[in-house]
Amino acid sequence: MTAARRQGPIKEPLETRIKQAAREAGFDIARFVSASRVPDRHDALARWVGEGKHGQMGWMEDTLERRGHPASLWGDVKSILVLGQNYGPEEDPLAALERKDEAAISVYARHKDYHDLIKKRLKRVARWLVAETGCEVKVFVDTAPVMEKPLAEAAGLGWQGKHTNLVSREFGSWLFLGSIFTTLDLAADEGERDHCGSCRSCLDICPTKAFPAPYQLDARRCISYLTIEHKGVIPLEFRKPMGNRIYGCDDCLAVCPWNKFAARTAEEAFHTREALRAPLLKDLARLDDASFRTMFSGSPVKRIGRTRFLRNVLIAIGNSGDVSLLPEVKSLLEDEAPEVRAMAVWALGELGTSEEVVAEKERLMSSEEEADVLAEWARIGG
Known part of the structure; x- marks a missing residue:
């Protein structure tokens, strides 16, 4: 018997098997980034908060020291698995703005809360990874103090466009993100470069002029912030521009030319609930x-x-x-x-x-x- 037969079949590289486990859990894309390769965003974030552009989102200030870099959140992290789930809508969200007697609800909120499903899937992949390697892991989705979009850009899922949101060449504007921090030293994928070029569609369409410059957002002027995070009476100057948007705003996402490559999500949990289609x-x-x-x-x-x-x-x-x-x-x-x-x-x-x-x-x-x-x-x- 040869040595190869005695050892059994050769396994695929660990990174390949992890990505396969992610696909089996239901994710549409999974890529790796080394924690040491992630740019430290602390100073930029501190300036943004210092200028008050976070509005009433006090937790941004409270968790500032932990948000700037993955190692600030967990010192033992070596590699990060960044995962994406397509939630592409079946129709152009901008069409809802023309139906003035109906409410326009942001695409991500027209179905069950994505946090629950994404976190369950992250935990499934994390359990497999721990069982396979014995490593330590931490799982994060949105509500944790993790700057997911810079992580996703460094891992190559997409890039932060001029509207500061993630843009994917494959999924356009429609990716839910989650991440698994691990003590494993895994081979990193190539990051994604900016493909916005001279396009200003996302900046020009904003009804409240929430972008003082490309790649900068003043949350205090953003309809998503105003309808969701802002407490109290909404300032007069923003009421007319809100139109019929009652929860969130998809304008800068929906207008992106890269959406021509996007497809409706196959995940039934992210299909629009009939009651929320055009209430x-x-x-x-x-x-x-x-x-x-x-x-x-x-x-x-x-x-x-x-x-x-x-x-x-x-x-x-x-x-x-x-x-x-x-x-x-x-x-x-x-x-x-x-x-x-x-x-x-x-x-x-x-x-x-x-x-x-x-x-x-x-x-x-x-x-x-x-x-x-x-x-x-x-x-x-x-």
């Missing part, structure tokens, strides 16, 4: 807390709560030009949440006649009202 604003405005929680069970939308949600819906109603939605506006003038009442006043001013404004103001306005509500009444007059 009517009038129906959304009627949701109480229980029905809101039921409708958005398992969806990322649920985490902003009914108050912020209705704030956004009322802005969309005010922008609709549809006077048939006035009954919904008037019913929310007496909502228990001040920011909902404030945006109901704004929507009344957009859709109602001067006589309707006067009548509602006389019926409801009180000197004991919240400052934000009083300010809206004062602004629309009557």
